[in-house]
Amino acid sequence: MLISLFIACYNDTLFPETGKAVVSVLERLGHTVEFRAAQTCCGQMHYNTGYRPEAVSLMRHFLEVFQGAEVICIPSSSCVSMIRDHFPGMAAEAGLQNEVAELLPRVYEFTELLVDKLGVTDTGATYPHTVTLHTSCHSLRSLHIGDRPQRLLRSVRGITLVELPASDQCCGFGGTFAIKNAAVSTAMLSEKMQCILDTGADVCTAGDNSCLMHIGGGLAKQDAPVRCVHLAQILASGISDSKILAS
Amino acid sequence: MSVHVGNSETAATFPQAAKELLGNAQLRQNVRRATETIRNKRAKVVAEMPDWEDLRNSAQQIKRNVLRNLDTYLEQFEARCAEAGGQVHWARDADEANRSIIGIIEGHNEKEIIKVKTMTSDETRLNVALEAAGITPYETDLADLIIQLGDDKPSHIVVPALHKNKTEIRQLFLEKMGLTELGTQPEDLTAAARSYLRERFLRVKVGFSGANFAVAETGSVCVVESEGNGRMCVTLPDVLITMLGIEKIVPTFDDLEVFLQLLPRSATGERMNPYNSIWTGVTPNDGPREFHVVLLDNGRTKVLADPAARETLHCIRCAACLNACPVYRQTGGHAYGSIYSGPIGAILTPQLHSMEHSQSLPYASSLCGACYEVCPVKINIPEILIHLRQRLVESGDTTALETLEMKVAAFAMASAGRLGAAQKLMRIGQPFANMMVPAWTNSRDLPAAPKETFREWWAKRT
Numbered sequence: 260m261l262i263s264l265f266i267a268c269y270n271d272t273l274f275p276e277t278g279k280a281v282v283s284v285l286e287r288l289g290h291t292v293e294f295r296a297a298q299t300c301c302g303q304m305h306y307n308t309g310y311r312p313e314a315v316s317l318m319r320h321f322l323e324v325f326q327g328a329e330v331i332c333i334p335s336s337s338c339v340s341m342i343r344d345h346f347p348g349m350a351a352e353a354g355l356q357n358e359v360a361e362l363l364p365r366v367y368e369f370t371e372l373l374v375d376k377l378g379v380t381d382t383g384a385t386y387p388h389t390v391t392l393h394t395s396c397h398s399l400r401s402l403h404i405g406d407r408p409q410r411l412l413r414s415v416r417g418i419t420l421v422e423l424p425a426s427d428q429c430c431g432f433g434g435t436f437a438i439k440n441a442a443v444s445t446a447m448l449s450e451k452m453q454c455i456l457d458t459g460a461d462v463c464t465a466g467d468n469s470c471l472m473h474i475g476g477g478l479a480k481q482d483a484p485v486r487c488v489h490l491a492q493i494l495a496s497g498i499s500d501s502k503i504l505a506s
Numbered sequence: 507m508s509v510h511v512g513n514s515e516t517a518a519t520f521p522q523a524a525k526e527l528l529g530n531a532q533l534r535q536n537v538r539r540a541t542e543t544i545r546n547k548r549a550k551v552v553a554e555m556p557d558w559e560d561l562r563n564s565a566q567q568i569k570r571n572v573l574r575n576l577d578t579y580l581e582q583f584e585a586r587c588a589e590a591g592g593q594v595h596w597a598r599d600a601d602e603a604n605r606s607i608i609g610i611i612e613g614h615n616e617k618e619i620i621k622v623k624t625m626t627s628d629e630t631r632l633n634v635a636l637e638a639a640g641i642t643p644y645e646t647d648l649a650d651l652i653i654q655l656g657d658d659k660p661s662h663i664v665v666p667a668l669h670k671n672k673t674e675i676r677q678l679f680l681e682k683m684g685l686t687e688l689g690t691q692p693e694d695l696t697a698a699a700r701s702y703l704r705e706r707f708l709r710v711k712v713g714f715s716g717a718n719f720a721v722a723e724t725g726s727v728c729v730v731e732s733e734g735n736g737r738m739c740v741t742l743p744d745v746l747i748t749m750l751g752i753e754k755i756v757p758t759f760d761d762l763e764v765f766l767q768l769l770p771r772s773a774t775g776e777r778m779n780p781y782n783s784i785w786t787g788v789t790p791n792d793g794p795r796e797f798h799v800v801l802l803d804n805g806r807t808k809v810l811a812d813p814a815a816r817e818t819l820h821c822i823r824c825a826a827c828l829n830a831c832p833v834y835r836q837t838g839g840h841a842y843g844s845i846y847s848g849p850i851g852a853i854l855t856p857q858l859h860s861m862e863h864s865q866s867l868p869y870a871s872s873l874c875g876a877c878y879e880v881c882p883v884k885i886n887i888p889e890i891l892i893h894l895r896q897r898l899v900e901s902g903d904t905t906a907l908e909t910l911e912m913k914v915a916a917f918a919m920a921s922a923g924r925l926g927a928a929q930k931l932m933r934i935g936q937p938f939a940n941m942m943v944p945a946w947t948n949s950r951d952l953p954a955a956p957k958e959t960f961r962e963w964w965a966k967r968t
Contacts, residue, residue, distance in 0.1 A: 266960050268919065272929050273953050275960035294964045300919040305912060307873060309895030309904070313916035320920065400875035429832045433872025440870060441945040442525045446836040447872070448949065476950030 260290045262372070263328035265321075267335040267468075268300040274468045280495035281334050281369060284382050287498050292332075298324045303341035306349075308435050315349050322358045325365075330376065334369040334491050336467050340401035342366055368398070369491055370407040370466060380410045385497030387417035391460035392490075393451075393474065394426045395467040408466060408490055415493060421458045425450070432473035448477045455485055466490050509805040510600040511858050512628050512659075517843025519866040520852075524841040533669050537661075537838040540668045541829040547775025548826060548880070555771070564764045566884040569820040572755055573810060579722040579755045580801065586725025590787020592797045597749075600630035603802050607632060607714070607747055608639045610798055614745055616712045618642045622739040623716030623729055624650050625823065626749050626802060628660065628845040632714075643714070644706050646735040648699050655682040661839030661847060663825035664773045669838050703735060713743035713794065717750040718822070719765060720799070723758045726786040727799065730769060730779035737781050746794035751802050753819040765822060768882035772824035805858030814893045818853050820883040825850075827877035827887060833870060842867060849877035849887045856894060865903055868894035922961070929959050 262285055266278045282292050302317030321342075325331055333339050343363060350359035373379045392412065398404040412420055431437065431447025438444075451474060455463050461484065465471050468489050475487030517523065527533060552558055572579055584594040597603035611619060619636070621627065621643050633643045633654075645654040649667040653660050656678050660666030667675070672692060679698050680688050688698055715736065719728040727748050729736050740746055756762060762784075770776040788797045809818055828834045828848030839847030843864060844855040852867040868891050877887040898904055918928040936955045946952065958966075 268925065271925075271960040272932065273955065275956050275958065275963055278960035279963065294961070296961060296965070297922045299922055299925045302919075305916060307892055307895075308908075308912060309868075309892065309897075309899035310912045310916065311896045311899075313912060316916065317919055396872070396874040396876075400879055427876070429872050429874035429876070431832070431872060433874065436869065436872045437950075438943065438945045440521050440524065440833075441948065442521065442528055443833055443836050443870075444872070445949040446528055447832050472953055473950060476946075476952065479951040480949060 260330060260377075261293060262290050262330045262332050263293050263295060263325060265298055265301075265325070265331055265333045265338065266294070267333065267338050269472075270335065270468055273472070274489065277334055277468055277489040277491050280489065280491040281332065283495040283498055284373075284491060285332070287383065288377060288379060290377075293328075295324050295328070301338040301341045303337060303345075304434055306341065306345055311349070314345075315353050318346055318349055318359075319353060319355065322355060322362060325362065326358075329365060330372070331362075331366050332369055332372045333366065334466065334489065335469070336368050336395050336398035336402050336404065337469055339366060339368040339371075340397040344401055368402055368404065368466065370404060370411060371402070373411060373494075374407045381414035382411065382494040383498055384414075384494050385416040386493050388462045389419040389421060389458075389460045390462045390464055390493065391421050391423045391455060391458045392426070393423060393430065393455070393463055393465040393470055395465055395470045396429050398466050399427060404466070408464075411490070411494055412464070416497070418493070421460050423458055423463075424454050428454075430470045430474050432470050434469075437473060444473075445477075448473060452477050452481070452483065456483060461485060462493075463487050464490050464493055508599050508601055509858055509860075510629070510631055511805070511855050511864075512631060512845040514844040514855050514859070515863045517864070520841055520843070520870040521866060523843060524837045524870075527837045527841050532671070533838055534836065536669050536671050538835055540662075540665060541835055544665070544775055545829045548772060548829065551771045551775050551777055555767075561764055561768055562882055562884050565768055565822075565882060566817075566820065568756060568761050568764060569817070569883055572757065573753070573816055573819055576752065576755065576810065579757055580752060582722040583720055583725055583755055584801075586723065587787060587799055588725070590725050592725065592787040592799055595798060595800045597800050597802050597804070599804050600802075601635075603630045603749060603800050603804070604632050604635040606798075606800050607749065608635060608641065610745065610747055611636075611641055611712050612639070614712060616641070616710075616745075618644065618706075618710045619712045619714050619747075620644050620646050620706055620710045620739050620743065621650070621714045622646050622731070622736040623718070624714075625660070625663065625666075625845055626716045626751055627714065629804065630749075630802065632749075644703075644710065646703050646707070646739055647731070648696065648733055648735070651699060651703070652678065655679070659840060660845055662828055663823050663839075663846065663848070663850070665825070669840070707735075707738045707742050711743055712745045712747065713739040715740050715746065715748045717748050717754055718769065719762060720750055720755050721757075721759050721762065722755050724786055726759070726784050728762060728782070728784045730766070730783075731781045732774065732776075732779060734781050737783055740783055740785065741793045743794055745796045745798075747798045747800065749800040749802055751804070752806050753821075769822055769824055772826040772880065772882040805860065808860055809854075809857045812857070815853065815857060815890050817883075817885050818850075818857060818890060820885050821850050821854065822883060823850075824882055826880040826882065830876040830880045831871075832874060832876065833872065842870070849891075850885070853885075853887055853890045853894060861894070861897060861901065861903070865898055868898065926959075926961065
């Protein structure tokens with residue numbers, strides 16, 4: 260299957276390892292990955308902060324870039340949620356209803372793609388660490404991602420999965436909220452970090468690097484002994500891939 | 507028109523107020539404990555309802571119908587209420603409502619009133635107006651009494667004194683009720699409030715109430731409560747004045763069936779409220795001899811005029827969104843600078859004001875969606891928060907720096923070439939990044955920019 264990767268702007272810029280891991284997992288499963296280099300951003304930051312015309316322009320660009328792509332894989336629940344929840348509303352005013360309607364069924368969050376479309380719960384990974392899973396708000400309440408991440412993680416060899424208490428609580432990131440309301444955001448983060456530390460895990464994972472950047476940034480500031488790693492990187496661990504090794 | 511929403515015109519911005527409240531460890535502990543208790547109770551009694559989603563959908567449909575035909579239902583209510591011996595007054599804004607109410611009380615030469623379901627009157631600052639007119643209001647809802655005695659502000663829509671614990675309340679009662687002795691148990695505190703209030707229930711001739719619902723087809727008014735003090739207020743006095751926001755109308759008596767299931771389970775985690783009072787006009791030799799209803803607009807028709815935010819008026823004030831909100835959990839209600847706090851306050855207060863005030867409120871949310879998930883009338887609060895942010899941006903009420911940043915980001919994201927250039931710039935700027943965003947880096951490290959972006963890696967790979 261030819262799978263088109265939308266990497267997400269912040270993954271592209273700050274977390275390229277996540278993108279490499281997605282490529283590694285999909286290629287190992289026998290699929291071909293394409294990366295349309297004209298891609299930029301889904302427009303979520305602009306939309307959520309109130310800059311709707313800018314978000315509409317970014318949506319238009321997204322639609323042009325992914326025209327004709329049969330399957331689009333996105334390793335970020337929040338971008339998928341932006342596309343599913345907000346593109347239809349903006350499409351009406353931009354006269355792009357047909358384009359958006361055609362796009363939506365082709366968009367998959369990474370774990371949705373693996374479990375639902377490809378029927379895979381074992382990626383062949385090995386990851387000998389104690390891991391706790393943070394459920395991002397977008398994956399929980401917008402995508403209703405359910406136990407797809409857990410099913411994938413449970414198949415990983417050597418992993419010890421520990422449950423995160425109060426996993427339905429927001430980590431306090433919320434995009435520009437983390438800056439505009441830094442004090443409240445930090446208080447929310449403190450509770451989340453305490454829950455993570457209480458699990459005794461050495462790795463905290465999630466399907467969204469936005470939450471992980473926030474949580475990981477807080478943990479690093481405290482020199483806490485927990486690392487944040489995107490789910491795709493765990494699912495790619497221990498997989499030998501000549502192309503990746505060569506790079 | 508002068509729309510007041512309590513004292514929210516002069517309130518500090520949300521980030522300022524929140525920062526201060528975050529330093530109050532006792533308050534934060536009280537808020538966390540109370541909201542967790544209610545949230546867990548709610549979850550339990552909602553889970554036992556197999557038709558909860560159907561009820562939510564019904565409530566949403568009923569409210570949509572009401573708002574589409576509000577004029578018709580209000581006039582129907584007025585006619586039925588009048589037929590049953592009630593008198594209906596229309597108030598465009600807070601001052602008009604307060605003047606009506608004071609006029610009625612003065613017409614009876616009374617100097618005191620007993621009050622229950624007081625939130626809408628907090629919106630119009632009725633107590634301030636009453637006192638200025640030489641009339642003494644007595645709050646009779648236990649929590650509102652605590653607020654009144656402490657010269658405090660409500661911090662929660664259903665549990666206004668939620669920020670106070672038992673010890674703090676005991677101290678307040680000792681000081682303000684002139685008691686020399688008072689036990690430490692909740693029963694002791696309620697017994698003290700009971701004897702304090704009982705004497706006033708029997709003496710005062712004019713009662714005031716808010717309302718949960720008003721029924722257009724019958725002209726009835728409905729109040730639900732837990733203590734029975736509301737029942738006293740609406741039955742004992744000679745004269746009863748009820749004030750309600752115009753959105754409180756439901757078309758038929760049968761519609762109450764839906765809301766009387768949704769409201770108690772969402773609000774207090776009870777299957778049914780202990781006291782459900784429904785009355786229609788006046789009944790000879792039974793209850794008040796004179797009944798007035800004040801129908802309050804105070805900005806509500808402006809909310810109605812915005813199709814993208816109209817469903818804000820679906821709210822039945824259950825406060826489930828407050829208890830579910832991770833932001834409210836940290837700050838409590840005072841940070842919102844309004845009697846309407848939490849997620850619903852963040853969308854309601856600024857809209858009533860037409861966005862003149864409370865402009866920081868639409869940003870007081872991480873958009874996590876927990877509020878929408880628990881809302882019994884399915885108000886998409888995150889979507890309305892975003893809509894209000896858009897209105898603020900359109901009206902130019904944002905900082906020049908933010909607008910510039912957003913424009914620059916949109917410019918950079920418009921093509922992959924520009925994005926690539928911006929990524930290179932970012933790498934050069936990395937050593938300065940920590941200085942540029944202290945709001946982030948005071949509590950969180952920034953991720954180190956990688957040696958190459960994904961697109962650079964991909965370009966080399968193929």
